Amino acid sequence: MKAQKKLFGNGIAIAALSLLFLISACTPTNNGNSGMLNNDAASAVYVAPGEYDEFYGFFSGGFSGQVSVYGLPSGRLLKVIPVFSQDAEKSWGYNEETKPMLNTSFGFIPWDDAHHPELSQTDGETDGRWLFINGNNTPRVARIGLSTFETEEIIEIPNSGGNHSSPFTTENTEYVVAGTRFSVPYPQKDVAISSYEENFKGMLTFIKVDDEGHMNIAFQVLLPAFDYDLAHSGKGKSHGWTFFTTYNTEQSHTLMEVNASQNDKDFIAAINWKKAEEYIAAGKAKNIPGKHYVNRYDEATHTATSTLVNTVPVLTPEDCPGLVYFLPTPKSPHGVDVDPTGEYIIGSGKLSADLTAHSFTNMLSAIENKEFETTIQGVPVLKYDKVIGGVVKKPGLGPLHTEFDDKGNAYTTFFISSNVVKWKVGTWEVLDIVPTYYSVGHLMIPGGDSKKPQGKYMVALNKITKDRYLPTGPEMNHSAQLYDISGDKMKLLLDFPTVGEPHYAQGISADRIVSKSKKFYPIEENQHPFKALGEGQTKVERSGKTVHVYMTSIRSHFAPDNIEGIQVGDDVYIHLTNLEQDFDVPHGLAVQGARNAELLVMPGQTETMLWQPQREGVFPFYCTDFCSALHQEMQGYLRVSPSGSNTPLKWSLGEEEEEL
Amino acid sequence: MLKNRRLPQILMIVAGLLLILLFTKPIWRISLIAPQYPDGVHMYIYVNKLGGKEPGTLQNINILNHYIGMKYIVPDDIPELKYFPYVVGFFIILALLVSFTNNKYAFLIWISLLLISLILAMYDFYLWEYDYGHSLDPNAIMKFEGESFQPPLFGTKQVITFTAKSYPHFGGYMIMLSAFFGTIATYLKFKIKHEQVIS
CATH class of the missing domain: 2.60.40.420 (Cupredoxins -  blue copper proteins)
Incomplete structure (x- = not known):
């Protein structure tokens, strides 16, 4: 009798289960993540009306040329800051006061492609003074003041094309950098494109930032005509160095998707900028033509002025031994990210399945022992096996960018396999993998590229949206996903559309900005000539x-x-x-x-x-x-x-x- | 007993010196609170000027008041702000003189004058409030039949959508403390003499 009952009971359970299966089979599933979207996730991102978010998130607008500011974890849009694009709403680039901000050596350019926001740092920690962002198309770097949330300065970068490896600050905001993604003839001139190897050069620019935030080009470094893709400056023990990834070490100029993807290894260029300062002090820099504008907005006159600078100091590796080294890195490395201790330099070979972590300590001893494979245009190429610190084996396909938490973990995006992988710095062991929706590019952890990450949330910044939201015709705003990373496993909390392309983002504790935020301009301080x-x-x-x-x-x-x-x-x-x-x-x-x-x-x-x-x-x-x-x-x-x-x-x- | 005999004089000096704080701290605060003013608009009344929690407070109050046709509050039009500092100065000096003379009737005169002045000042304050609350521009943008815009003399009152609060501020409490010390001093002065006579 008992057994019969049990059997009967099991029968009901099986029937119920199969019914459930049928229902779920008929219901359109949402990429299999529905299990994540439980009440717990909802309360984790719920910021009650009138309450404030814990973090500011500064998201680049990519091809919108702007920066959008979100509250995290709620994902609420707080403001859109016009930077490189005219903005009729705020009259940015339309009123007489801000027109000079968009002035360049090519004239007034009302748009740019804004890629990497970067918060200013003091002692390797985000300090809430400024946000820098690069303009990729007509090379520029902008500085946004975080008391007004307005663009205060834009500097043009000469002898460059495609300012992508930028701005990426040093740990006390001594410099922001600007490396050219597209090498161009140097000096710029009318030559056959096929004379690439002969006439083209790659220029890396170091922009000095003074205490008021004013930017001036300190020096440029003339390098082989590779594509300098991304950068990060060293921190802690590697403070004084900046690392740039390269691709197209093949030096091709056409059908690049094939021709620039042939070499098994490209390079990470390591620049010793403290050495550069010594060479400049020793008079090793040459002043070369480099017409560029520096545009500054004055908060007292509420007016921008545009100043032409004609030359820039340049250093060449041949004249400056020890200034630059190449670290072989597989394969067309995209992101280069330095862990919070400054020891590991993570190169994400985007056409590779592995992640390469170079050791700064190994790099220094390889330099000391002259472990060079070869020398390219005066730049020693260090031996790969002498600088390597570790490899994360096959965590996904197409690694792009890595950020860090405060517990010794790293988080890397994989574009092709569309996921984020959590792994352990030092043991190179993969701890967790989560999907993103879809094709994640950068990711952001507040302070995640500084010495002091705040590893509570991680935001995946995606390139493709598809079916994530209600359709809005052929064009969809790009999506971002917020994950809780406070536990062992990453947990998806929120999915929200962003303005333009959320190319990269930076996050900071709200309390580092809130108290500095200006409420209005005291009228007695107004020095506008037509006030x-x-x-x-x-x-x-x-x-x-x-x-x-x-x-x-x-x-x-x-x-x-x-x-x-x-x-x-x-x-x-x-x-x-x-x-x-x-x-x-x-x-x-x-x-x-x-x-x-x-x-x-x-x-x-x-x-x-x-x-x-x-x-x-x-x-x-x-x-x-x-x-x-x-x-x-x-x-x-x-x-x-x-x-x-x-x-x-x-x-x-x-x-x-x-x-x- | 010698110590006690000095006490009224000391208290009178303290009562006088406390009033010096009126030259730096506001005496009274009128606040307007509404949902769209989460921090409130706080006007401070000093002995010699009108001020606010923010530099633009007076302008912001005038902007609010202009909808109902209330006169602009212009400090230069309020003569009290010019002569009140002298009145306060008078009481400070007088307190020191009273203490110096050590005459019990001088004590009584000082505290009596102070209390009378305070009553008159409050009445004057009421008259100003009445004037601002009632002398409205006939061309006012918004007219509210039967509504009084006079802020409370002391306390809290709902004025249309605003909660208006009118309370003493730091300086006001200093006046009260001064009056308190003055009263105690006078009381002791009379009591001590009396005891001395008996003994």
Whole structure:
């Protein structure tokens, strides 16, 4: 009887199981990760309304040319910071003050490909002062201030093409670097492309960062015409060195996907920048042509200036023994990442299945013992088996990038097999593998490329989205996934779309930034040449065909709000000062027919719109930022008379026919 | 007993010196709190100026007030801010003189004058609040029938969407402490003399 019952019971269980199987077979599965998305994961990323995230995440926008700021772990978008791309929303690159920021030796370039955000560091730890990011296409490096979350400086990199191995700071932000991914003729000239080996060179640039964050090119290093792909600076014991990966050591110039993938080993170039400083002090640098612009935004004048620099100092390995060494690394290494101790230099051979970890200690003794395989254009190539520290065997396919936690573990992305592998530094043992959705490029752990990682979360930054979210036509925003890495196994918590391409990201404890965040600009510190620090200072001035309007805004009116005497063909510069002195009260300005963008002026700031009226008539202008209950009334009129008309120049607010 | 006999004089000096703090610390604080002002807008009333927790506080209060047609608060239009410092200075010097003369009636005059001045000052404060709360611009952007915008003299009050709080601040507590010490000093002065007479 008992046995019968049991059998019967088992029968029910089997029936239920098969029913369950049937149901699950009919339900579309979501890449088999549904088991991960339990309540536990939801509460791990839940940040209650009004509460703050634990970390800031700075995600590059890739081809959007911007940086987007997310709160982690919630994945909430906090802000998009325009860097290399004009941004009509914030008037970045449209108003007169920020146009110089996008100036280059090629002229005004309103876009770039923003790849690697890099936080400034002090003693190898992220310090929350600045965020650097490279522009890949027209080589540039930008610096964003983290009290204002605005781009404060952009420096152009001469003698370079494809600024990809950049910016990657040294441990006290002595330098950020800029290595060329595409070697170009040096000096740049009209030559046959097939003369690549003869005429092309690869240039690595070291940009000095001073205490105010101002960037200047300290020196360039002239190297063979390889493709310098990524970089990281040493830390701790390897402080003083910067490592660059190379591919195309074949020095091909066409059908690169095949021709640049022939050598079993390419190189990691190790640059001893402390040695470079010695050579410069010893007068070994030559000043070479290197026309480039340095564009700086001044927080007091709220205005950028663009300065031309004509030459740069260059060092060549032939003149500077000990400056550069090549470390053979399989195969077309992409990322080069230095572990928190500074001992291991991880080269991810993207066409290889293995990860190569060079030992810094071994490298130094190989240099001392002159263990050279050969020398290429004055650069000694160290013997592979003398520098190798360990190999992680076949954890996946297509390794790209590695970041670290604070427990001696490393996390490497594998693009082709679309996963992240956790492994142990030193034992080279694989501990865990998780899938990503899909084709992960970089990954980010807050502080994960510094001396002090905060190994609580890891974000996978993916290149392909496919079916992850509701479809939005052929183009999908790229996806990112947040994993909990506090335990032995990585655990997927959250999946969220990002702005543009989340090429790389940096994360930092929110408390290193929150207290420094500016609330508004004190108006008494405003030194804009066309400021109006009160309604009593507003005026309109004409000089020939140029009209300057000194205008103010405060809830909820412009002063003046009626302006007459403007003529067709004038260049009208409307300088709007926001008189507000309260947190989060911007005022906007839009003028009908203005062929640029709105202004969006923060409290205490002055911004300028160039308006070139084309037609006679009376044109409205208004505030675009919903500032108060009387926001809609925040409007005014500009009267445009024919060119050469006698309409007197006058301006007023409130009272008819009365000047302010 | 000698120590005790000095005590009223010492207390009177302390009472006077405490008032020096009025030149650096606000006497009163009026706060406006609303959901979109999570930190509140805090106006500080000093003996000689109006200030705020943030540099732009007064401007922000005036921006709020202009919707209901309240007059702009312009410190230069408030004469009290010009002569109150002299009144405070007078009480400080007088306290020292009183202590020096060591006359019990001088003690009584000082504390009486102080308390009368405080009552008058509060009445003056009320008049200003009444004026700001009632002399509204007929062209006000928003009109609220029967609503009073007068902030509370002391305490908390709901003014449309704002919670208005009006309480003494550091300087105000110093005045109270000064009055307290002055009262004790005067009381002891009379009591000690009395005991001495008996003994």
